[in-house]
Amino acid sequence: MALSKDPNTLSNHLEFSTAHTAISLTLSFSKSSLYGEVELTLKALADGLKQVVLDTSFLDIKAVAVNGKGAKWIVGDRVEPYGSPLKIDLGKTVNSQDEVIVKVTWGTTEKCTALQWMTPEQTSNKRHPYMFSQCQAIHARSLYPSQDTPSIKSTFDFSIRSPLPVCASGLPTGVRHFVPATSSSEPGTLVYTFRQPIPMPSYLMAIASGDIANAAAGPRSLVYAGPEELLRCKKELEDDVETFIKTAESLIYAYEWTTYNVLILPPSFPYGGMENPCITFATPTIISGDKSNVDVIAHELSHSWSGNLVSNASWEHFWLNEGWTTYIERRIQGKVHGDKHFHFSAIIGWKAFKESVELFGADHEFTKLVIDLKGKDPDDAFSSVPYEKGFNFLYYLDRLVGRGKWDTFIPHYFSTYRRKSLTSFDFKDTLLSFFSKDAEASVALAKVDWDTWFYKPGLPKKPDFDTTLADACYALAGSWQALNSSNSFFKPSPSDISGWTSGQIVVFLERITDFPTPLRKGLIKLMRDEYGFLKSENAEILSRFLTVGLKAKDETLYSKTAEVLGGWGRMKFVRPLYRLLNECDRKLALETFEKNKGFYHPICRGVVMKDLGIN
Numbered sequence: 001m002a003l004s005k006d007p008n009t010l011s012n013h014l015e016f017s018t019a020h021t022a023i024s025l026t027l028s029f030s031k032s033s034l035y036g037e038v039e040l041t042l043k044a045l046a047d048g049l050k051q052v053v054l055d056t057s058f059l060d061i062k063a064v065a066v067n068g069k070g071a072k073w074i075v076g077d078r079v080e081p082y083g084s085p086l087k088i089d090l091g092k093t094v095n096s097q098d099e100v101i102v103k104v105t106w107g108t109t110e111k112c113t114a115l116q117w118m119t120p121e122q123t124s125n126k127r128h129p130y131m132f133s134q135c136q137a138i139h140a141r142s143l144y145p146s147q148d149t150p151s152i153k154s155t156f157d158f159s160i161r162s163p164l165p166v167c168a169s170g171l172p173t174g175v176r177h178f179v180p181a182t183s184s185s186e187p188g189t190l191v192y193t194f195r196q197p198i199p200m201p202s203y204l205m206a207i208a209s210g211d212i213a214n215a216a217a218g219p220r221s222l223v224y225a226g227p228e229e230l231l232r233c234k235k236e237l238e239d240d241v242e243t244f245i246k247t248a249e250s251l252i253y254a255y256e257w258t259t260y261n262v263l264i265l266p267p268s269f270p271y272g273g274m275e276n277p278c279i280t281f282a283t284p285t286i287i288s289g290d291k292s293n294v295d296v297i298a299h300e301l302s303h304s305w306s307g308n309l310v311s312n313a314s315w316e317h318f319w320l321n322e323g324w325t326t327y328i329e330r331r332i333q334g335k336v337h338g339d340k341h342f343h344f345s346a347i348i349g350w351k352a353f354k355e356s357v358e359l360f361g362a363d364h365e366f367t368k369l370v371i372d373l374k375g376k377d378p379d380d381a382f383s384s385v386p387y388e389k390g391f392n393f394l395y396y397l398d399r400l401v402g403r404g405k406w407d408t409f410i411p412h413y414f415s416t417y418r419r420k421s422l423t424s425f426d427f428k429d430t431l432l433s434f435f436s437k438d439a440e441a442s443v444a445l446a447k448v449d450w451d452t453w454f455y456k457p458g459l460p461k462k463p464d465f466d467t468t469l470a471d472a473c474y475a476l477a478g479s480w481q482a483l484n485s486s487n488s489f490f491k492p493s494p495s496d497i498s499g500w501t502s503g504q505i506v507v508f509l510e511r512i513t514d515f516p517t518p519l520r521k522g523l524i525k526l527m528r529d530e531y532g533f534l535k536s537e538n539a540e541i542l543s544r545f546l547t548v549g550l551k552a553k554d555e556t557l558y559s560k561t562a563e564v565l566g567g568w569g570r571m572k573f574v575r576p577l578y579r580l581l582n583e584c585d586r587k588l589a590l591e592t593f594e595k596n597k598g599f600y601h602p603i604c605r606g607v608v609m610k611d612l613g614i615n
Contacts, residue, residue: 003045004423006314007374008138009149010076010085012053016042016100018147018154021202026189027162027209029129032117035060035107038144041154042102047095052102055141055148057083058111064088065103081377083141104145113602114139116268122599123210123266124226128164130210132265132281134274134603137315137378140202151313151421153199162209163189167224167263169206169276170194196277198256199419201311206276208263217262218242220255225264229284233264236287236294244298247332251407252305252414260301268569270604272296275303275325283570285539292502292538295333295345302328305414313421315378319369320427323390327398330391343466344503346391350462351510353388355576360385362458369393370424370454379607382571392460393453397431399463400448401441409434424454473504477511480527484519492530502538509533509544518552525556534560543573550580558585562592571604578608590614 003014020041025034042052052066056075064073064086072089079085086104094100108115118130133143141148160166161178173193210226215234217223218241225233241262245255261279264287273296274281280300286293306324326349334342357367365371366381369389373381398406412434417426428450435441453460467474476496482488497505512519519527528534533545534557542564549557561581568574582589593612597605609615 003151004313006149006151008082008315008376008378009055009147010053010079010082011055011147011149011152012051013147013149013152015044015046015049016052016147017045018152019043019099020156021146021154021205022157022159023144023205024159025161025207027131027160029117029131029163032110032115032131033108033112034115034143037103037105038146039101039103040146042100044094044096044098044100049094050090050092052088052090052100054086054088054102054104054145055083055138056086056106056145057113057139057142058109059086059142059145060107060109061086061104061145062107063105066090067101068103071102082138086145106145108143112142113606114143116601118210118266118268122268125211125228128211130164130208130266132208132210132269133206134270134281134601135205136203136274137382138203139603140205143205146202146205148202149314150201150203150311153201153311153419153421155199156194156196156205158192158194158196158207160192160194160207160209161189162192164209165212166192167206167208167212167261167279168192168194169200169204169278170196171258171278198277198309200277200308201421204276204308206274206279206281208265208281212263214261218245218260220245220259222259222261223264224261224279229264229287232289233262233287236289236291237262237297240291240294241297241301243336244301244332247335248302248305248328250335251328251331251410253411255304256309257304260304262297262300266569267567268599268601268604270569270571270574270601272570272572273300275300275307277304277308285568285570285573288502288538288540290502290538293540295329298332299325299329302326302332309419310414310417311421313423313426314373315381316371316373317422317424318371318378318381319386319390319393320422320424322387323369323394326387326391327394340466340468344469344507346395346463347465347467347470348503348507348510349384349388349391350465351507351514352384353392354459356383356385356388357459359383364457367457367459368455379603380610382607389460392463395463396453396460397445397448400444401435405435405438405441469504470507472500473508474511477508480512480519480523481515484515484517484523492526494530494532497531502541505533505541506544509541509548512548513544513551519548521552521554521556524549524552524554539564539568539570539573543568543577546577547580550577550584553584555584558588562588565592566596566599569600569604571607574600574604575608575611579611582612 022039025036064071076085158168173195178189213227213230214222214224217237221241223233269283286296302325307321312320330342330345479490483490536542
């Protein structure tokens, strides 16, 4: 693996590599800020080095020491969207393999993009404040000074002082009472400590603090949630988590992170889940009461190998994280539920992939598998493309060499790059090397047009997925299409979808959104009345039904859309609904955003502002 420059970091990561991170934090809910110290143990990668450069973004740097002595430092000019380089004078020349310990004292500011602070009124029981982090892709630098690139991995020690329970992406090592050093220090807090012995990149550094309780969700898993939601969350997850872990282990190799826990966050969390080591941060929208969305956990668990143990070296190769994870997730689904579910999930994924390509434009840079992010914000490139184009590439290779042979490559790949980071070119070399002595597989792989897969924008050829589980959805959608053309005597009734899974309802609704002519408003009311979609507590279903209505510019659904936009923070739902509402009623879209912008995580707030054209 040849070291290559990550275009989205200002750090000199080709000259130094962080081996260990020791971070000591104090949470101030009253000031919505963190402050503390971080000690980075750095290893020199070249000779004649005199300066360390770290990533920061909107941090208040107070002091810097090198090897225990005060050092000269300067925060450089801000470079959008990457922040400001913290340039540290080492005071001497260091050479390859030398160790340097840099300690920085700092605090976060109100412009921190990694943290969301919530007042008690914004939480479910309205008793205590809440805080959580989201560092992917390049937001760790707004939380602490670091080499904020996935090409660098370090072990971690956490010491976090808070008046409320704390979770972090490490193994808990203790809780102790805080003894104030001065009378001005905040009393009544505890210090929570964690250790992460497996090296991880900065974007996986995660913390949360609030009114959090936990319960067992399996022999090596806990679920964390608010006390009032805990039992419901436990029931939703407890039968599946260990099954998913064992299935993944049978496909790859043993789970290495000791525990696999899930924290169900408040509804403003911007993603379905975030694969923080040892503890997935998850959206409450997966807790639907019928286990229909629990496969999100299969995806986040799969990251324990793909992304966490084996990481993309830069965000230009993000498909290595998400394409592999989506592939493993679907293999888990196939093994647990039957192979038809592998294909059914892929069908849903292809629809999301197609919509992302249409949104960007078929020739857009961000629809490639390997993208150019020089000078660009990785958040702007976030879409289903790396997930689904990556999955489809891996599924293509799976079919090309044959499932039996492909399954021998999977553990080899994850063993070769265990605790390392790689590029797409490393992946290619490893695949071809592994099958070099297999004449049949080598002939098959010679057919791969690597440049087309890596660099051609847009959609590849759609595979022939098994549509068994989707056929009934397509047929019912066809009946509605005929009804929409006034060319049918079809009479909808609740029995049409009796016994369907939520996934089948999603496929049905997505098929309708593909109609060349939107449903007539009268038919949307008929669908609402007969199928009850507007009353659904499942965000996957309700968001799709609202999409059908907004595409038809059905004014009766505008207020419901505004209502759910005030209760969901997950970008998967929020962004498309805002875009559609903006097309239907820009005034309402802007009013809804203005009313709820404080509810959204900074990452979500920023991209929605771009979607709505707000400066």
